[in-house]
Amino acid sequence: MSYFIPERHKRKSPLPMLILGSLCLFALYYAFTANQKTVPVLPENAVRPHLVSWLEENPDAWPAQDPIFNPVAVRRIYRRTDYRLLWFDNYSLSDTANDLLKQLTASSSGNPSSLVDYRYHLGYFDRTLRDTPQRLQMAAVLDVLLTDAFISYAQDTQLDKLNPDSRKYHPRPRRKDITPVNTTEGGFQMASTRFYARAEDSGRKYFRGYNRGSEKRDGRSVDRSTYYTQRGQSQRRSRPTTYSGSTRYGTSHSARYSTRSYPRTYGSSMPRYRNLSDGPTAMPPASGEGIWLEENTPFGGDAQALRQQLARYRDMAATGRWRPLPAGPAMTIGAKHPHVAILRNMLAVYGDYYGYGNDPNSNKFDQRLHDAVVRFQVRHGLKPDGIVGRQTRQRLNLSPTARAHIIETNIRRREKLPANLGDNFIQVNVPGYKLNYVRNNRIKLSMNVVVGKKIHQTPEMTTRVSRVVFNPTWTVPRSILVNEILPKARSNPHGMENMGYRVVNGSGEYLPLTPSNLRTAASGGFLMRQKGGEKNILGRIKFEIPNKDDIYLHDTRAKSLFSLTDRDYSHGCVRLAKPRQLAEALLRDEPGDWSRFRIDQLTTGDDTTEVRMKNQNVKVYITYWTAWVDGEGRMHFRPDIYGKDGLAVNQFD
Numbered sequence: 001m002s003y004f005i006p007e008r009h010k011r012k013s014p015l016p017m018l019i020l021g022s023l024c025l026f027a028l029y030y031a032f033t034a035n036q037k038t039v040p041v042l043p044e045n046a047v048r049p050h051l052v053s054w055l056e057e058n059p060d061a062w063p064a065q066d067p068i069f070n071p072v073a074v075r076r077i078y079r080r081t082d083y084r085l086l087w088f089d090n091y092s093l094s095d096t097a098n099d100l101l102k103q104l105t106a107s108s109s110g111n112p113s114s115l116v117d118y119r120y121h122l123g124y125f126d127r128t129l130r131d132t133p134q135r136l137q138m139a140a141v142l143d144v145l146l147t148d149a150f151i152s153y154a155q156d157t158q159l160d161k162l163n164p165d166s167r168k169y170h171p172r173p174r175r176k177d178i179t180p181v182n183t184t185e186g187g188f189q190m191a192s193t194r195f196y197a198r199a200e201d202s203g204r205k206y207f208r209g210y211n212r213g214s215e216k217r218d219g220r221s222v223d224r225s226t227y228y229t230q231r232g233q234s235q236r237r238s239r240p241t242t243y244s245g246s247t248r249y250g251t252s253h254s255a256r257y258s259t260r261s262y263p264r265t266y267g268s269s270m271p272r273y274r275n276l277s278d279g280p281t282a283m284p285p286a287s288g289e290g291i292w293l294e295e296n297t298p299f300g301g302d303a304q305a306l307r308q309q310l311a312r313y314r315d316m317a318a319t320g321r322w323r324p325l326p327a328g329p330a331m332t333i334g335a336k337h338p339h340v341a342i343l344r345n346m347l348a349v350y351g352d353y354y355g356y357g358n359d360p361n362s363n364k365f366d367q368r369l370h371d372a373v374v375r376f377q378v379r380h381g382l383k384p385d386g387i388v389g390r391q392t393r394q395r396l397n398l399s400p401t402a403r404a405h406i407i408e409t410n411i412r413r414r415e416k417l418p419a420n421l422g423d424n425f426i427q428v429n430v431p432g433y434k435l436n437y438v439r440n441n442r443i444k445l446s447m448n449v450v451v452g453k454k455i456h457q458t459p460e461m462t463t464r465v466s467r468v469v470f471n472p473t474w475t476v477p478r479s480i481l482v483n484e485i486l487p488k489a490r491s492n493p494h495g496m497e498n499m500g501y502r503v504v505n506g507s508g509e510y511l512p513l514t515p516s517n518l519r520t521a522a523s524g525g526f527l528m529r530q531k532g533g534e535k536n537i538l539g540r541i542k543f544e545i546p547n548k549d550d551i552y553l554h555d556t557r558a559k560s561l562f563s564l565t566d567r568d569y570s571h572g573c574v575r576l577a578k579p580r581q582l583a584e585a586l587l588r589d590e591p592g593d594w595s596r597f598r599i600d601q602l603t604t605g606d607d608t609t610e611v612r613m614k615n616q617n618v619k620v621y622i623t624y625w626t627a628w629v630d631g632e633g634r635m636h637f638r639p640d641i642y643g644k645d646g647l648a649v650n651q652f653d
Helices: 015-037 048-057 071-080 095-108 114-119 122-128 136-159 224-235 251-256 303-319 339-350 367-379 390-396 400-415 478-491 493-498 515-523 559-563 579-587 596-602
Strands: 214-217 220-223 247-249 424-429 434-439 442-452 461-464 467-470 501-504 527-530 541-544 552-554 568-570 574-576 609-612 619-623 627-629 635-637
Touching: 048 071, 048 136, 071 136, 095 122, 095 136, 114 136, 122 136, 303 400, 303 627, 339 367, 367 390, 367 635, 400 627, 434 579, 442 559, 442 579, 467 579, 478 493, 478 515, 478 527, 493 501, 501 515, 541 579, 552 579, 579 596
Parallel strands: 424 619, 442 568, 552 574
Antiparallel strands: 214 220, 247 609, 424 434, 434 442, 442 574, 461 619, 467 541, 467 609, 501 527, 541 552, 627 635
């Protein structure tokens, strides 16, 4: 008798298999969701090989573009902490790191020196912290740069290098709320962090592009730039009365296009001239330029001095004493490196280093070498920070033979101009980003300028100042109209009208930015003009200089550009850092009262005032000098920003 019954196997229930499969699926789902919530753990000693390599064994292997500005102090700190990360909780920034980022950003805000941002690595952090670092090497680099920025901030706090004016208009005085180093055994820590922002805010939102200018007042988020604009408008609420001695556009036109009356009508005619009468009644706002304190330094800039320097650089090349600085890490005061001796010898050849018996073969970057680097940087238009970084190294390694070629080219440029430039003239040197106002061969006023981009080059010319215009209007050039203004006007006509833009017909009437009027402007039938005032792209003052390229000197609303080292950002015109001071200097020989107070009054409101220069002897020379000798005999070089020298090594990327 057989006990094998096959029918029972066919009738077996599938329920156990379904239950088992469901359990497996649930386990897989639970594991997946748990993995999604798991924070990656950064092993405690995982970064140690990287830090030891970069800080001790092979500094040339440092992978970041930003250099370490305080290598000695950074190395000492990581030695004491056994090369562990100081600013991270796993792969995320710690609360202390976020507090440091807030303080660094707050300290640099409003400071006119771009060197502060550079030394605090704010640009690098801004680019890198958009996403949480997920790579071990990236976290290590960020940690080192945060430590380096912390040390730089501590030095600036102790030496009071931070600009106090950056805190001038804050509703409450900003204190230096980080005690730099608490010298406890085994390391360091930030002793105190007190901020007006909320503690739960992330540090990276305080960077450019992340509400850097916002703050909290009465529980509301307020944009500081908007707040200050409103404050300035309240100061300018009373419009000054009219003046005598010049011509001004009619107030009926200005009133018709003020913010209140704008919607009622557009059909006014072009502004008419009328006489002015005295009677200033309102205090104008501060322009931020400061009072003009007349300089008195010699101008120089003659061809004979260039010929003498040409002979000197040819001799320098013939002796063979000069040799380039090898590739290596950034160096600054306090560093010890074999390249320091080469740097000292190179600066002695250039005439910037004065040894006075010091050991020329020393590998220590001392104070005298720092001063020599600063002198070299000043002569070459670099940031005078005493740091031998990429650009300073590139300028150092421009050979005497190449420099001799540059000097020869500039001798030919100088010889095209009159030997005597005159008793009263303005010189704008495009590669130097500088304007000098000269009287009797002495510089009376000097200022930074912004010049044309490479695709919109500022041309060389010799002309004169014909008139000074306060609150100028701007007729948009055809190329800018088609490529830039019309697309903005089509997408946001109301916003462009608030900026003062109007279409102008053949009769000179201002018309609204309707689709029909914009189409006519696009076809060339109408012009587009921006009325004068606070929002005008030309700023408050324009200096007309007759020329075929329609170039002029003018004010600008983009004041932050003047703190940059490279300032080629315009469409060809020359933007001035101190237009009111230049107006005061030029108009003092004109009839009438042209005090700074009156100039400030003329640059309020939106009425346009033109002053025709009776003194037609103020020449304007827009030059392209990449090499010149100043009035104190110092040789200056600048990069060939437009590629006119025919020498690739003299051009920056």
